[in-house]
Amino acid sequence: xxxxxxxxQVEDFRERLCAAAEHLFAEHGPGGVxxxxxxxxxxxxxxxxxxxxxxxxAILAAVRASGFARFxxxxxxxxxxESEPVAQSREVGRAYVDFALGNPDAYRLMFDFAQPNEADxxxxxxxxxxxxxxxxxxxxxxxxxxxxxxxxVMVAHMLWAALHGAVVLQMAGKLSPGIDPARLRGxxxxxxxxxxxxx
Numbered sequence: 795x796x797x798x799x800x801x802x803q804v805e806d807f808r809e810r811l812c813a814a815a816e817h818l819f820a821e822h823g824p825g826g827v828x829x830x831x832x833x834x835x836x837x838x839x840x841x842x843x844x845x846x847x848x849x850x851x852a853i854l855a856a857v858r859a860s861g862f863a864r865f866x867x868x869x870x871x872x873x874x875x876e877s878e879p880v881a882q883s884r885e886v887g888r889a890y891v892d893f894a895l896g897n898p899d900a901y902r903l904m905f906d907f908a909q910p911n912e913a914d915x916x917x918x919x920x921x922x923x924x925x926x927x928x929x930x931x932x933x934x935x936x937x938x939x940x941x942x943x944x945x946x947v948m949v950a951h952m953l954w955a956a957l958h959g960a961v962v963l964q965m966a967g968k969l970s971p972g973i974d975p976a977r978l979r980g981x982x983x984x985x986x987x988x989x990x991x992x993x
């Protein structure tokens with residue numbers, strides 16, 4: 795009979811399993827990883843992970859939810875550092891980049907892989923929604939202050955698409971020689987803000 799674990803022990807194992815899964819999923823893709831491999835990574839029996847998660851999809855959802863939660867929190871903290879809307883947006887952008895470059899496995903799983911049954915995991919839906927809302931919030935601030943014009947969700951997606959594209963090109967080593975990633979991001983941000991400024 796399996797020994798009874800305390801809530802702290804359960805949480806500790808779940809966290810260790812998710813940390814191992816994050817790296818393996820990002821390296822091999824969710825389809826290239828088995829529950830047996832995850833168990834072996836932690837040195838436990840093949841059936842042990844099933845005591846903590848229903849299946850591999852549940853582990854992937856937990857890993858992605860954790861990534862989105864950390865991502866949203868970092869942007870929220872950055873937003874609070876400034877009171878001027880454009881400066882707030884700039885800080886959110888910096889936090890975005892810092893998270894992506896500092897957590898490449900999590901970032902890849904958050905945006906490169908989709909789960910058809912994502913709606914089955916409320917924690918994942920909530921964490922991803924909170925991250926998107928932070929991106930919309932900084933756009934709302936610039937619009938409300940009159941510095942730019944547009945619909946907040948669309949403006950947020952414009953900035954997000956530009957930033958994500960620049961980050962992915964940098965992470966993949968695809969930027970042309972001599973292109974400074976920070977300058978590319980800054981120039982792109984300024985060009986978008988200028989283009990959305992009231993005439």
